[in-house]
Amino acid sequence: MKSSQSLPDTPPDRYRGWHWVTTLWPYLMEYRWRVMAALLCLVAAKLASVSMPFLLKYQVDHLSSVDKQGIAPADWWLWFPLGLLLAYGAVRFLNVFMGEVRDLLFGRVTERAMRRMALKVFEHLHTLSLEFHLNRQTGALQRDIERGTNGISFLLRFMIFNIIPTFLELFLVIGLLLANYPPVFGIITAVAVVAYVAYSVKVTEWRTHYVREANRMDSTTHARALDSLLNYETVKYFTAERREAEAYDSALAQWEQARRMNRFSLFSLNSGQALIVSVAMGSMLLFAAYYVLIGRMTLGDFTLVNAFMFQLFVPLNFLGFVYREIKASMANIERMFELLDEQSAVKDNGTEPLHIRKGEVVFNNLQFAYQPERPILKGLSLTLEAGKTLAVVGASGAGKSTLTKLLFRFYDAQQGDILIDGQAIQSVPQQQLRQVLGIVPQDTVLFNDTLKNNLLYARPQATDAELTDVIRMAHLQKLVNECPAGMETVVGERGLKLSGGEKQRIAIARMLLKRPAIMVFDEATSSLDSHTERGIMAEIREVSRGHTALIIAHRLSTVVDADAIAVIDDGQVVEQGTHQQLLAGGGAYAALWQAQQQSDGVEQTDAEEK
Structure with missing residues (x-):
């Protein structure tokens, strides 16, 4: 190319x-x-x-x-x-x-x-x-x-x-x-x-x-x-x-x-x-x-x-x-x-229909680099079990969000495979692949349109009753009630008339309206304050319960309830287990947890002094 x-x-x-x-x-x-x-x-x-x-x-x-x-x-x-x-x-x-x-x-x-x-x-x-x-x-x-x-x-x-x-x-x-x-x-x-x-x-x-x-x-x-x-x-x-x-x-x-x-x-x-x-x-x-x-x-x-x-x-x-x-x-x-x-670097040559049975996702020996001289993933292998929530944590630049881009096939790995219920994602059409995936991104960008139309973008044929359900699940009623125009409120260029928490709730509601088989939360709370973050994470736990969900997170306190937690460092999985298991292991996760707890304690002390 x-x-x-x-x-x-x-x-x-x-x-x-x-x-x-x-x-x-x-x-x-x-x-x-x-x-x-x-x-x-x-x-x-x-x-x-x-x-x-x-x-x-x-x-x-x-x-x-x-x-x-x-x-x-x-x-x-x-x-x-x-x-x-x-x-x-x-x-x-x-x-x-x-x-x-x-x-x-x-x-x-x-x-x-x-x-x-x-x-x-x-x-x-x-x-x-x-x-x-x-x-x-x-x-x-x-x-x-x-x-x-x-x-x-x-x-x-x-x-x-x-x-x-x-x-x-x-x-x-x-x-x-x-x-x-x-x-x-x-x-x-x-x-x-x-x-x-x-x-x-x-x-x-x-x-x-x-x-x-x-x-x-x-x-x-x-x-x-x-x-x-x-x-x-x-x-x-x-x-x-x-x-x-x-x-x-x-x-x-x-x-x-x-x-x-x-x-x-x-x-x-x-x-x-x-x-x-x-x-x-x-x-x-x-x-x-x-x-x-x-x-x-x-x-x-x-x-x-x-x-x-x-x-x-x-x-x-x-x-x-x-x-x-x-x-x-x-x-x-x-x-x-x-x-x-111009030719796309990611070829859409898949012809096999995608059959979702359970929703298991397997990342198998992935090697990937945006530039050849700077490898990001180095033989990473990871399994997201069907119906479970897997949290991926690690330091900035470890390759967490890259997993999301590879799963959606925005890029293709140089080596390795990503399998959904045993099917390689390269073998299926990209449109079918992305139809079964839902995401709440780190930076939610909205169209300069009404609140209703931004929600309906996920599924234009959705009924008013379905809209009401996802608004309730994403705790958006307060926003809708406070706006004089209600659902017809125009959110502004890139959604700039709304707060970060409101945009994230809209992203959650939009994903729910799509009804994806696999949910992805890519550092969905990284730009929010602690209070809003706790509220959004509670909503994420609520809506992802019983679904296959991948949570990319930087703050460990937001993923302690995940069914499994994988720690990525330098493009590889270095630890995996539940929150308690990883703390007991005293490894990389325990060190990250201790560092973040100390940082949170300092921030809380500074806030109290002020």
Whole structure:
């Protein structure tokens, strides 16, 4: 797997071509009749567009002949130019109208493709391992997806409705000029088009580097701002507003420099394109005027050539803009396609159905390291008996919480197995595995939604009666009763409107609503005060009674009632037994117990003195 710390600044070569076409093609074919109808409208609009200069030519020639022949106003021939004028207006309306119908038909295709791609990326991100998400920047990731989906919209619409029709019109105009007028007009047009396209492609390729750099710095500044705002309280605690502003300004300065180079490259591109167009238009007007003077062309022909030039070079000039934006859009979606290329470090290849009979969990000879040079678990073996509560204790960094991550398959051990009722967890689908596991984490993070919806996240189809039961079991009635909005109370970003104990009770209620076969409590009280901790642990003992439960704990006083206690040190189980057995053994557990009792005694004395 490639590093997930950040996506590379320079994307693989395959992203610089038309890789996106093969990715989006199935979405286009989903509404193939709309695409075909839109293309027919496009062709009709271009045919109308090409016919307008001819109608204009005949109008000018007929009006000139009327003036020269002195035809009376009542002469019926005057109706012929009037018909041409009406036809010109009708054709111009048809040109615009068919374009609008084309956009209406194709809009659904574009929006559906954007929706499907955004959903595809979103679903893919949820399949990636915890390692990727721990290293990613949320703001930058969000920005990359946003720009990528917008880039898809631009690519689809302008590739099909601007580049293709512009070249169609170019071929039609060059062919008509060669067929009806001296070859110099067709030659000038062809040379100008080739020069314009070649120059645009060359310079745009050069400036795409600056577009990518500007996008990268845009994502960086966005991520920096979001990270600072999410940590608003920490910034205030350390009066770091000035430092945050300076760091943000430093990122903005790099973004400004990238934008400045981007703008300079755009100036070079626009100036060169304007020069090519101006030389070509001036040359054609000179030749057209010369042929009128020598009598080989009429004023209507002069008008036709002039109209064709404007009609041709205006979209050609716009084509330059479209090509630039297409390259910019391709740069925008490069990172989104790279996200789709990211592979999870934990493969979900299990195909066997998970059968829970008793709920026994066995950790067998686990060896694991987040980084190869720093092993965490060193041949750890442990059994969590069905229907029993096993507490895992030890010093910080001993590897206790790593067991939880391995059990949920956020990571896979380098060696060893985890078995549930004899089945290796790698052999079953991850979704089935996590459906039978429930957890109260150390840091409960809630959605910025109502209390009710945060509870229902565990099981959306749960009834009100079931909600009432888990609220009672988790002792949440007081919180619900004290809030004016009751269950409709919004808990705030990450649940910050609630206390630590209230969030932990919500986590317990949510786990109970899930009805898991195996319960995990990962240092669920480590951040709470002693009084709240005792209350939460009493609730944990109550709800886990008779269930298979794994309690990861730092404070030994919270797990004295566990059926078994395992002491982990340096990635291995060094002792195992009940609280009384381990105290009687006088080993590592007894030493930890004595140290914590002394620490608690000092804290209590200090509190009494205060």
